[in-house]
Amino acid sequence: xxxxxxxxxxxxxxxxxxxxxxxxxxxxxxxxxxxxxxxxxxxxxxxxxxxxxxxxxxxxxxxxxxxxxxxxxxxxxxxxxxxxxxxxxxxxxxxxxxxxxxxxxxxxxxxxxxxxxxxxxxxxxxxxxxxxxxxxxxxxxxxxxxxxxxxxxxxxxxxxxxxxxxxxxxxxxxxxxxxxxxxxxxxxxxxxxxxxxxxxxxxxxxxxxxxxxxxxxxxxxxxxxxxxxxxxxxxxxxxxxxxxxxxxxxxxxxxxxxxxxxxxxxxxxxxxxxxxxxxxxxxxxxxxxxxxxxxxxxxxxxxxxxxxxxxxxxxxxxxxxxxx
Amino acid sequence: xxxxxxxxxxxxxxxxxxxxxxxxxxxxxxxxxxxxxxxxxxxxxxxxxxxxxxxxxxxxxxxxxxxxxxxxxxxxxxxxxxxxxxxxxxxxxxxxxxxxxxxxxxxxxxxxxxxxxxxxxxxxxxxxxxxxxxxxxxxxxxxxxxxxxxxxxxxxxxxxxxxxxxxxxxxxxxxxxxxxxxxxxxxxxxx
Numbered sequence: 001x002x003x004x005x006x007x008x009x010x011x012x013x014x015x016x017x018x019x020x021x022x023x024x025x026x027x028x029x030x031x032x033x034x035x036x037x038x039x040x041x042x043x044x045x046x047x048x049x050x051x052x053x054x055x056x057x058x059x060x061x062x063x064x065x066x067x068x069x070x071x072x073x074x075x076x077x078x079x080x081x082x083x084x085x086x087x088x089x090x091x092x093x094x095x096x097x098x099x100x101x102x103x104x105x106x107x108x109x110x111x112x113x114x115x116x117x118x119x120x121x122x123x124x125x126x127x128x129x130x131x132x133x134x135x136x137x138x139x140x141x142x143x144x145x146x147x148x149x150x151x152x153x154x155x156x157x158x159x160x161x162x163x164x165x166x167x168x169x170x171x172x173x174x175x176x177x178x179x180x181x182x183x184x185x186x187x188x189x190x191x192x193x194x195x196x197x198x199x200x201x202x203x204x205x206x207x208x209x210x211x212x213x214x215x216x217x218x219x220x221x222x223x224x225x226x227x228x229x230x231x232x233x234x235x236x237x238x239x240x241x242x243x244x245x246x247x248x249x250x251x252x253x254x255x256x257x258x259x260x261x262x263x264x265x266x267x268x269x270x271x272x273x274x275x276x277x278x279x280x281x282x283x284x285x286x287x288x289x290x291x292x293x294x295x296x297x298x299x300x301x302x303x304x305x306x307x308x309x310x311x312x313x314x315x316x317x318x319x320x321x322x323x324x
Numbered sequence: 325x326x327x328x329x330x331x332x333x334x335x336x337x338x339x340x341x342x343x344x345x346x347x348x349x350x351x352x353x354x355x356x357x358x359x360x361x362x363x364x365x366x367x368x369x370x371x372x373x374x375x376x377x378x379x380x381x382x383x384x385x386x387x388x389x390x391x392x393x394x395x396x397x398x399x400x401x402x403x404x405x406x407x408x409x410x411x412x413x414x415x416x417x418x419x420x421x422x423x424x425x426x427x428x429x430x431x432x433x434x435x436x437x438x439x440x441x442x443x444x445x446x447x448x449x450x451x452x453x454x455x456x457x458x459x460x461x462x463x464x465x466x467x468x469x470x471x472x473x474x475x476x477x478x479x480x481x482x483x484x485x486x487x488x489x490x491x492x493x494x495x496x497x498x499x500x501x502x503x504x505x506x507x508x509x510x511x512x513x514x515x
Contacts, residue, residue, distance in 0.1 A: 040346045043356040288346040289339065304332065 079133035134228035142224025159309035177259030385468030395431035
């Protein structure tokens with residue numbers, strides 16, 4: 001990987017496009033999520049603003065922009081303002097190695113998945129900082145939960161991804177996609193169904209989505225770590241939450257669902273279709289299941305996901321050894 | 325150990341069942357009514373308990389109330405104020421504070437003449453608290469379909485008597501006209 005002026009310009013343009021994607025994704029996902037919630041509860045969902053409520057999310061974003069930045073007393077100023085920025089910035093890096101299409105990758109990194117996993121950890125730090133700096137008991141509780149949860153769920157997630165890496169023999173995301181075929185039974189989900197399941201459960205836990213949304217459990221902690229944030233501070237947390245959701249969906253599509261390869265006409269549209277299908281399933285889960293208790297959450301992880309992922313990895317390694 | 329595994333697998337299956345239930349709901353038609361553009365079928369509102377209203381005895385805006393104060397005594401929320409009129413049994417004042425009403429129907433059940441009932445007003449908006457202090461007599465009068473200029477029972481009886489007399493006079497006149505036209509008709513028939 002040589003960093004010339006051309007690749008620098010390329011990265012800048014890609015980053016701008018990614019920011020656009022993140023914002024657009026948040027707007028679209030808010031609409032999809034609210035509509036899905038409505039339909040599942042057998043009501044119309046957003047309806048009034050624009051045709052069928054389509055510009056409701058944009059209006060909400062405008063409202064957030066116009067809101068006063070309210071700063072509670074006794075906050076730690078530096079950390080209070082650092083936290084939302086820290087939540088938002090690493091997401092840009094996370095999108096760099098994602099292969100949207102065969103040649104549509106911002107940065108061809110040989111250790112792509114390592115980069116993603118390393119920088120994904122920064123999101124937790126922003127949660128801790130936000131909870132700590134806002135000088136609020138709910139915020140602090142939410143932050144403590146976020147740490148315990150994210151640390152726990154990262155391990156089976158990595159184990160599940162490692163099983164696929166064993167199959168491919170590469171950490172490069174493009175290589176992983178290239179190894180998979182065009183048809184669904186040639187994708188990694190057919191070879192590693194257990195790893196796919198474990199990854200899916202952990203991605204819900206990792207992105208703090210319901211039923212694992214303990215760090216921001218509304219009924220217990222008002223809003224968890226971002227209780228004291230208003231206006232753009234809240235908007236940045238919100239944006240990074242949806243961007244993280246998009247990212248894990250892209251990783252899921254790349255690792256298990258064949259990435260940009262599809263039955264007809266390979267291309268970036270397959271990546272997007274698959275990623276958004278995963279997102280829709282996450283939304284579906286959210287409006288189906290009640291929130292788990294915290295001990296249940298950790299039990300699921302330490303007693304089931306972790307042993308299963310280790311077992312899966314072990315069996316994969318043995319099979320690869322014997323076949324080779 | 326095995327029991328725990330089987331229990332957990334059953335739990336996973338139940339999660340799948342839940343997903344199918346919500347998926348089914350997602351695809352089924354909506355249950356809510358989109359209010360300003362659609363309203364519920366009035367038939368479905370028959371069992372709805374809205375604020376109280378007086379039962380009309382006739383089309384002139386007169387009620388059945390005899391000012392016996394049974395409803396006032398039965399009301400646990402003290403939301404009714406009934407004052408007897410100067411003459412007759414009809415109430416002069418029938419005030420109803422909807423903010424205090426718990427819609428328990430004690431007044432409706434205690435009424436000896438069946439003069440009050442629950443309305444089916446679902447679409448109701450009150451900008452202030454005072455807007456929910458309702459004057460039920462005025463409400464009853466506003467629902468009258470015929471206008472009674474005098475507004476008292478005696479006047480109504482007088483009007484009814486006058487109407488009956490007018491009807492009778494008309495019938496007599498018709499009979500007279502028939503009697504007059506009868507011979508002419510029989511005379512004209514053979515021609």
